[in-house]
Amino acid sequence: MNNYTFLIINPGSTSTKISIFENDIETMTETIRHSSEKINSYKEIYDQFDFRKDLIMDVLKNKNIDLSTFTAIIARGGNMKPVVGGTYEVNEEMLNDLKIGVMGQHASNLGGGLAYSIASELGLKAYVVDPVVVDEFEPLARISGTPLIPRKSKDHPLNQRAVAREAAKEMGGKYDDFNFIIAHLGGGISVGTHKRGRMIDVNNALDGDGPMSPERCGAIPFGGVIDLCYSGEYTKKELRKKLVGCGGLVGYLGTNDAREVIKRIKEGDEYSKLIYEAMAYQISKEIGASSAVLKGDVDAILLTGGLAYDSILMDWIKDRVEFIAPVKVFPGEHEMKALACGVLRVLDNKEKLQMYPNK
Numbered sequence: 223m224n225n226y227t228f229l230i231i232n233p234g235s236t237s238t239k240i241s242i243f244e245n246d247i248e249t250m251t252e253t254i255r256h257s258s259e260k261i262n263s264y265k266e267i268y269d270q271f272d273f274r275k276d277l278i279m280d281v282l283k284n285k286n287i288d289l290s291t292f293t294a295i296i297a298r299g300g301n302m303k304p305v306v307g308g309t310y311e312v313n314e315e316m317l318n319d320l321k322i323g324v325m326g327q328h329a330s331n332l333g334g335g336l337a338y339s340i341a342s343e344l345g346l347k348a349y350v351v352d353p354v355v356v357d358e359f360e361p362l363a364r365i366s367g368t369p370l371i372p373r374k375s376k377d378h379p380l381n382q383r384a385v386a387r388e389a390a391k392e393m394g395g396k397y398d399d400f401n402f403i404i405a406h407l408g409g410g411i412s413v414g415t416h417k418r419g420r421m422i423d424v425n426n427a428l429d430g431d432g433p434m435s436p437e438r439c440g441a442i443p444f445g446g447v448i449d450l451c452y453s454g455e456y457t458k459k460e461l462r463k464k465l466v467g468c469g470g471l472v473g474y475l476g477t478n479d480a481r482e483v484i485k486r487i488k489e490g491d492e493y494s495k496l497i498y499e500a501m502a503y504q505i506s507k508e509i510g511a512s513s514a515v516l517k518g519d520v521d522a523i524l525l526t527g528g529l530a531y532d533s534i535l536m537d538w539i540k541d542r543v544e545f546i547a548p549v550k551v552f553p554g555e556h557e558m559k560a561l562a563c564g565v566l567r568v569l570d571n572k573e574k575l576q577m578y579p580n581k
């Protein structure tokens with residue numbers, strides 16, 4: 223087996239995570255947190271580019287990392303044009319699409335550019351793996367109910383597919399041998415329907431589809447949304463912030479931290495229990511909808527993300543969906559390793575490199 227050293231960059235809304243991997247083994251990791259004041263001081267996502275790059279380079283310098291040891295620079299991919307899942311070399315068209323945010327603005331849009339910039343200085347290639355816009359929808363999944371608003375795939379394919387591979391291994395096969403329903407339960411929530419290695423449907427975790435999450439409102443009645451839009455109380459940006467960022471648990475309970483909610487419930491706070499259990503109810507309903515997409519042919523339901531650490535939430539969901547298929551829990555997110563493994567599979571010729579944009 224060849225030996226590779228990867229620098230991995232994962233820009234999130236409140237943090238930039240960086241790791242170094244020797245093949246699939248993590249040898250260094252650091253999460254740089256950003257205050258909301260600092261982030262809010264930039265008008266556009268891409269205005270944060272130099273700030274984030276300088277912080278990454280400072281970490282590498284302070285840890286005396288020898289940059290000449292890197293084989294490739296890898297980042298989480300953002301809102302570029304929709305693509306099939308896989309590993310992509312960053313190119314000019316991708317950079318431009320991420321910069322203008324052809325599918326919307328998100329911190330992950332910075333990933334490809336940061337990786338490309340550092341890679342270019344070192345004479346290396348930059349890659350993204352399973353970007354947030356992986357779209358393998360079947361035609362039926364694209365229909366929303368109005369031709370004005372086609373359904374879009376914006377979610378957590380990187381972690382979902384990593385967990386699918388892990389579960390498939392445990393089950394004695396490969397990702398494309400099984401049908402999975404995978405719920406990524408983080409600050410945002412996405413429930414993907416994976417049919418033999420393709421994510422054929424998923425709720426749009428960013429734009430008001432699917433369950434509410436710690437920070438997002440999920441699917442809400444559009445009549446109320448129209449009223450809010452024309453109430454004169456909010457600008458477009460303020461209303462978006464209210465629904466995505468200050469929706470879900472933040473909206474009802476004033477916190478996005480499930481651990482705080484659990485503490486309140488244990489202290490007897492019935493309202494917190496109602497809201498938190500409603501989130502479990504909505505997640506379960508979305509899983510039920512996915513099981514109908516698969517006509518009941520479901521090998522396993524996989525629950526992952528930060529919320530999957532909480533046994534109370536997991537038990538509420540299991541109680542409602544275990545009749546569909548066995549439930550497996552993979553707490554936390556596995557994105558840094560998934561990024562390293564995506565490029566490793568390509569460099570070891572186990573998977574073909576995808577071309578951006580897809581033809």
Ligand SMILES: Nc1ncnc2c1ncn2[C@@H]1O[C@H](COP(=O)(O)OP(=O)(O)OP(=O)(O)O)[C@@H](O)[C@H]1O
Pocket residue numbers: 234407408409410411436478479480481482527528529530531532554555
């Ligand atoms: N040990 C834990 N027990 C219960 N809840 C937890 C635990 N760890 C994290 N969480 C909760 O998980 C949620 C965040 O999950 P996660 O860290 O996966 O999200 P993120 O990476 O910020 O966002 P996203 O997954 O949408 O990119 C928060 O509500 C947090 O309180």
Ligand SMILES: CCCC(=O)O
Pocket residue numbers: 328354376377378409410411427428
């Ligand atoms: C695009 C969805 C990723 C997130 O939840 O932030």
